[in-house]
Amino acid sequence: MKPKATCSTKGVKPTKVGPLPRAVSPFSGKTADYPIAHLERVLLVSGAMNVFGPNYWRMRVAEIAASPALTPVQRARIARINDLIERLVLRGNEADLACKAA
Incomplete structure (x- = not known):
């Protein structure tokens, strides 16, 4: 027989769940490269998207x-990285669909 898990919520106040805080960066324009x-x-x-x-x-x-x-150059590089992530996500979804169809 398994021991019963005990969990007491006595005295714990509920917390409001709201939107996530805006990203805070430890970098500056000088250190972002x-x-x-x-x-x-x-x-x-290969596989970096699957790891995390x-x-x-x-x-x-x-x-x-x-x-x-x-x-502006740094912002353009960031935009390209975002595009790359979305392409990798789409490629992964297409590969999943191909595997399921086979």
Whole structure:
């Protein structure tokens, strides 16, 4: 016989669940190049999307995009990374459908 799990909620106040806070970036325009380059490299590795999933990568991109004083070139690179993530997600969905159809 399994022991009964005990869980007491006595004295615990319910919390409101609202929208997630806006991404806060530890980077600035001057320090954002390295994490941008890192994402560009890592996302091109086969299977990177499967390891952490698209939401993780979107969160990383949002964190960098929230950096203050990004240059237009940095913003363009971030936009390309977002496009790459979406293409990888679509490619993965198409591969899943092909496997299910076979």
